[in-house]
Amino acid sequence: MNNLLSQGFELALFGMGTVFVFLAVLIIATKAMSSLVLRFEPAVSVASAATVAQDAALSDRGHLLAVISAAIAQHRTTKK
Amino acid sequence: MNNLLSQGFELALFGMGTVFVFLAVLIIATKAMSSLVLRFEPAVSVASAATVAQDAALSDRGHLLAVISAAIAQHRTTKK
Amino acid sequence: MNNLLSQGFELALFGMGTVFVFLAVLIIATKAMSSLVLRFEPAVSVASAATVAQDAALSDRGHLLAVISAAIAQHRTTKK
């Protein structure tokens, strides 16, 4: 068996392997995500988005700044 | 009469000639096409496209492969 | 105060100045335009656009040619 064909077998093996591993992981992740979402979904739909929007946005702004600040601090630390 | 003007006359002559020849040929071709189409059109509209689609497609696939194969064979012959 | 900061002050000064001058001029120009338009608007709406279109277009064509010709003449004069 020449080199090209052996490369092909290797590629086919790793390729099918990757496809199966990826989609298997995706099954698990999707199931986990769905069960997580379905646990919180009712709570979310009870509290009307409109009524909580303003406060939420306010705290989110802080959240955004906090996350970005933390991220930058972290990054600067790791670079040193 | 200088060279530019004579070139212009030549261009005008050939240009109008080409336009007339082209459109005259197009008239003949269009008339031929129309009479051909109108001869077959009724037959086509009687046999419902939906009912014959599957068989037709099957034979067409063979047709496609046959035409391409013949074309390639032809081409390879002419290249030698 | 270093050079960069002084450049910044200059830019801020000229910038706000330009913005104010521009928008002030725009106020005056807009008011003038509006009063001019509102003076002629009724006249325009009385004479139906449809009925005068053809004659108008005729004279406009002459107008277009006249303006372009004058413009070219002018330009050629100024270039010499």
Next chain:
Amino acid sequence: MSRLLELWQSTGIVQITLPQLLMILIGLLLLYLAIKKGFEPLLLIPIGFGGILSNIPGVDIAVGDGILHQFYVMGLETGVFPLLIFMGVGAMTDFGPLLANPKTLLLGAAAQFGIFSTLLGALFLTDIGWFNFTLQQASAIGIIGGADGPTAIYVAGILAPEMLGAIAVAAYSYMALVPLIQPPIMRALTSEDERKITMTQLRAVSQTEKIVFPLLLLILVALVVPSATPLLGMFCFGNLMKECGVVSRLSDTAQNALINIVTILLGLSVGSKLGADQFLVASTLGILLLGMLAFSIGTASGVLMAKLMNVFSSNKINPLIGSAGVSAVPMAARVSNKVGLEADPHNFLLMHAMGPNVAGVIGSAVAAGVLLQFAGG
């Protein structure tokens, strides 16, 4: 303080030249004609506005990295914009009346005499020293007589890009003026009796004929005038998408979103060639003059060809539909109808005139192919 002076000197008031001011006025005039007089507004509004932008001093809009120059490089130097518009026009064209009466194709052929006689006129004016047109430039001027915007822009963009602005302005202006230019010529060349000729009703055309026609046209172009293939190929492709009935979402997009986007960008690109230095030259006057000549001769030869055809055929055609052969779709066909109604209020020529009208599009695209082949690279 020096900075303040610098800023003042950066204003347009200080930098503007008289030619630029004149071009801005011409741009405003084009907008006025487009908005108030209905002069081909879809093109003349972007062209006129682009022309104004191109003559604003102190900022690069129509040159270098300026956005209009970028549009120009992207779409006109490459030919992409006019060809995509031609595809969209194809998707809007109905060849039905032409298929029902193919001999009207000859009218679309005859009207192209306007193109070639104008080309000769331009060379004659060069010969006598009034102007100094090259064969390429004369060809680009001649194509104005095709009365077809994208064809004129495509040809001028290849053969004489320095004249593109003037040629496009002339082409669209005269297309808008077809209702004024054509009727006197049509009346002068026809008798009252001829104008009253009624034509037999057009036969129905089958869908298969409509599907096959663009392919037939494409094959003929490929065999006879390959250099016309980019124009007619895209045109036939658009028409096939429309007629085949199975890709209506592509056909709709070609007729709407795509052609509108390209029209905006094409108009602005053409406007970028209305810089004072390029437009305010003597040759622009020649272009305007010769363009008018082209429309007039095209109209006349279409009418005369119809009369000539009547000599040889017992199935008479009304010579008024001959003028529609110049293209200017659908304006010229409407003019044929209108002048016909003046002679006989019950004689509707509109559908009969649509045949030569679309034939004129084919004819001038073929003529464009010959010009590109002969005078091009």
Next chain:
Amino acid sequence: MSRLLELWQSTGIVQITLPQLLMILIGLLLLYLAIKKGFEPLLLIPIGFGGILSNIPGVDIAVGDGILHQFYVMGLETGVFPLLIFMGVGAMTDFGPLLANPKTLLLGAAAQFGIFSTLLGALFLTDIGWFNFTLQQASAIGIIGGADGPTAIYVAGILAPEMLGAIAVAAYSYMALVPLIQPPIMRALTSEDERKITMTQLRAVSQTEKIVFPLLLLILVALVVPSATPLLGMFCFGNLMKECGVVSRLSDTAQNALINIVTILLGLSVGSKLGADQFLVASTLGILLLGMLAFSIGTASGVLMAKLMNVFSSNKINPLIGSAGVSAVPMAARVSNKVGLEADPHNFLLMHAMGPNVAGVIGSAVAAGVLLQFAGG
């Protein structure tokens, strides 16, 4: 007179070669199949027409400054066109059935066996000396088995641009032929009882699940197969725009104007690779043969995987939905439904088959990522 001869020699009649004529006939055949037989007309009409244009002698349309070559350089060499189409497809995809029954993702995985076995087949034919495919070319041929047009074009454009025309024609032709290719294989590999299996109704899926899924998929792709990110990233982006519900104007445009414009340009670009010199080569026969093999093996492995899953699970799935794992959305899912109805006229499998159907899109994009990583640059 010499000029007249020159003009005559510029006509297509004189210049055309037999191979070009054959390619024009193949282009006409593709148009015929698209229009009359409904073979993927949205792509095969632009491809077929572009193929005709590319074989017209005496004018550069598919090379140099020709418009089709410009489209090719702009959109296929860069990968922009297939990725924008993938974004639009994402905006049209409903992951609901997949979310309701995630284990059908395995069917979408199994069907990719068609890709890799075809790759091996191509290398085997090289080994025995019938053809001479490189690893890149073999990979590009294999991807036909993904039964997904934009993925095939994207991969072929990178790994084997010289084969792009043949690969795209094969991919779309076989996708159109799915209703003929798949049923015999499905019937051969399943028993009557298996075909009658009824599946439990799919549960409702919440909007949040639909919003989170494309992001989850993206993150997994990023972590596991980064080389598949361009394809799946654009796909997930389109899907997120659709599902999030707050940018419906962007989602609508991605599904309509934008995807239609890009489809026209992509089709013409692919057509530019149908020049006789590139298409009429022996390897094209190999591509057509191997492409058919790829579809058949993909179908078979999807069905067999479903049967294997039934061995280990009490919640039986109808093996007929396994064949939908090849993608060919939504044709393959409809075929599953149709064959199922033959066995039991009350058993509707369509919604159940949509899960593996979109799983197949993900699966072949992942496979494409591996091919690009392994065989690419």
Next chain:
Amino acid sequence: MSRLLELWQSTGIVQITLPQLLMILIGLLLLYLAIKKGFEPLLLIPIGFGGILSNIPGVDIAVGDGILHQFYVMGLETGVFPLLIFMGVGAMTDFGPLLANPKTLLLGAAAQFGIFSTLLGALFLTDIGWFNFTLQQASAIGIIGGADGPTAIYVAGILAPEMLGAIAVAAYSYMALVPLIQPPIMRALTSEDERKITMTQLRAVSQTEKIVFPLLLLILVALVVPSATPLLGMFCFGNLMKECGVVSRLSDTAQNALINIVTILLGLSVGSKLGADQFLVASTLGILLLGMLAFSIGTASGVLMAKLMNVFSSNKINPLIGSAGVSAVPMAARVSNKVGLEADPHNFLLMHAMGPNVAGVIGSAVAAGVLLQFAGG
């Protein structure tokens, strides 16, 4: 086996760095804010998603031949995308309220003080050594105070492309936060009586005024601030297409298909500048801080200018409409209306606030022109 190791090393899990992971989280946060909190979703969804794509290791998406980098080069380096968006915004803008009450243009002028004071703030922070901004960078940061997305992106793309990501994120985030940022400032600077001022109803405006206004604006820009012409020229062109009434198909496309397509591509392009190396730098914190300052100062100076105008004029204006001068169309005008209704439930300020609102667009484009003239090239 070595190949297997290689493949494993090609996965994102192995290659991803902490900064990339943080940026992906920031991208997800932007998506969350856009989808769940309604933060400018039309831009922040493409930007956020593009930001995630740009931080996926092991594949070039935002650099080199990657598709996001190609979009960036095509549309942001050239300025084409923001200018086309500005054209579309022009086609959506109604200058009626401004024409009915032109003196509100001064409010749009005053609010630009936010731009220039922020510029000074950036230079001051550099002077004291906290940051290290150049004049170009300080100008690009200042333009955030214009509260106008395409203007900010256009200016930042020219003056400080390395900060484009952070500037665009700040601009759109704060525009979304206008309902939170402005009211406290507005209340602090006005008395209860001032907030209760009712304004006389706006007069009707004729169509001709609406047609002439964009041309008048264009001419003034050309004469006074040529460097603002690309922005305001495209804006006026879009507005003219809308108001002239004869090219509604172009205007519709500019407001829909075209602006949507460009918005998708622009958002992804901006996202390509959210790579960890460019975004996770100290200056980003400065940009976020100064951007907030810019919005606050712009709001305050708009309100104060309204109070100043009331000193000199008997025809009192409600100072709450001054805050709308920052732009952030139409959010800021709605905020004026809302705060006004709190003081007097029968006092509707919305239409009155639309005047300064669009004036703010003009004002910040003029300011952008000055910045480009002074700090550019």
